[in-house]
Amino acid sequence: MSRLETLIISKDNNFYEEFFQSVLESNRFLVKRAATIAEARDLLHQSNGAIGSIFLDITETSDKDPAEYMHDLRNPFFPEVILCVKTDKDDDKTFARPIIDYIRSGAHGVIRLPTYESEVLWLAKKALTLYLTRKRVIDNLEHPDYSDRMAQFFNLLMSRKERGLPLSYKELELFFLPKNKSLDMEEITEKVKRPPVDDYKNTTILVVEDEIKTSEWYKDYLERNCFNVLVANSGEKALEILGRSHTIHVVILDVELGDMTGNDLIPTIKKNYPKAEIIMVTAFTEFDLIINTLRLGAFDYLVKSETDLSIINQKIIQALHKRYFEDFFQDYLE
Numbered sequence: 240m241s242r243l244e245t246l247i248i249s250k251d252n253n254f255y256e257e258f259f260q261s262v263l264e265s266n267r268f269l270v271k272r273a274a275t276i277a278e279a280r281d282l283l284h285q286s287n288g289a290i291g292s293i294f295l296d297i298t299e300t301s302d303k304d305p306a307e308y309m310h311d312l313r314n315p316f317f318p319e320v321i322l323c324v325k326t327d328k329d330d331d332k333t334f335a336r337p338i339i340d341y342i343r344s345g346a347h348g349v350i351r352l353p354t355y356e357s358e359v360l361w362l363a364k365k366a367l368t369l370y371l372t373r374k375r376v377i378d379n380l381e382h383p384d385y386s387d388r389m390a391q392f393f394n395l396l397m398s399r400k401e402r403g404l405p406l407s408y409k410e411l412e413l414f415f416l417p418k419n420k421s422l423d424m425e426e427i428t429e430k431v432k433r434p435p436v437d438d439y440k441n442t443t444i445l446v447v448e449d450e451i452k453t454s455e456w457y458k459d460y461l462e463r464n465c466f467n468v469l470v471a472n473s474g475e476k477a478l479e480i481l482g483r484s485h486t487i488h489v490v491i492l493d494v495e496l497g498d499m500t501g502n503d504l505i506p507t508i509k510k511n512y513p514k515a516e517i518i519m520v521t522a523f524t525e526f527d528l529i530i531n532t533l534r535l536g537a538f539d540y541l542v543k544s545e546t547d548l549s550i551i552n553q554k555i556i557q558a559l560h561k562r563y564f565e566d567f568f569q570d571y572l573e
Contacts, residue, residue, distance in 0.1 A: 244269045244289045244291060245263055245268050245290065245291065245292045245367075246272070246292070246293045246294070247259055247271070247293075247296075248274075248296060249274065249323075255296075255352050259294055259323075259359055262356045266360055271286075271290065280311060283318070286316075287316075291366065291367045292319045292320075292321060292363055292367055292370060293318050293320045294321050294323055294350075295321065295322055296323045296324070296325075297324050297334075297341070298325045298326070308344075310344075318370055319347040319367070321350060322348070322349045322350065323349075323350045323352060324349070324352065325352040325353075338530070347366045348362045348365075348366070349530050350362065439556065440466070442559060443467040443469065444467065444469070444488065444489050444555065445469045445470075445471065445489070445490045446458060446461075446469070446471070448470070448493045448520075450472075450493075451472055454470045457491060458470055473498050474496040474497070474503065474504055475498055475499075478507060481507055481508060481511050487515045488558075488559060488562065489516050490508055490516070492518065492520070494521035495521070501521070501532070502528070505517060505536060509535075514562055516561060517537040518538055518540075518551070518554050518558060519532050520541045522542070522544065538558050539554050539557075
């Protein structure tokens, strides 16, 4: 590939399209443009995998099904999709849920317009790096040694899809990149299809919530579901707990804690407990807040008005699945 290629999809020609194209072309990206998803798909097929990233303007399409859009754009070549949206504060609630759904469906990142040249370039280069890693994997599929692994891989893919969990690059490496040691593919697939849910009992959940009644509500429910629960009703108390030698698997984290924000705590959580998954639960639907939370490494973001305890329990199980899968595959890759 002589030049890096990217695609801009926007319904109407506008200043931001011109800005993106100028920034990307001045940094050696070959830029193509499309006004509709159908036109974009034609360009993607004509490029035969040369387009590695897409900037998708969703300002006019917040009512569309994100999963359907992502499926149309990422099959069969799987380019990385970067969302672009022009909103003001009054639009945040309208776009909050679609943004989360797009990210869950595989979107690489989000740009809120207006933006800066540095942000466009940073996301474009990061997306192309990931795409080239995936392309290397796909290229290896042509080798005869991988024919048997293909069936195993798609069994795994479907079993993970049922839980709404993506495959990590570690897992792609395990299945498709050459390794010196032999792998028992049947054993791997069987373990992945049936993660040890019973072993999740007695794992530790840290609830960080400044409203005492709400935190007690979480604690009572989670303990009845066989989790060990630690509670912090302030950011300071959470830092105290995080400084001890607990084993924390999942953190339920409120955004507003009185003395600090949940986002202020995420770096400390990731530093002290890098494998802990963070589920943000908040009454706020501010666009920038959601994006920053996900960029800092949160596993999911739930809005209180749309969430009951059964959904929180489901998200905890998904988070524990993710941790199990990552630990499991890392053992094979070391």
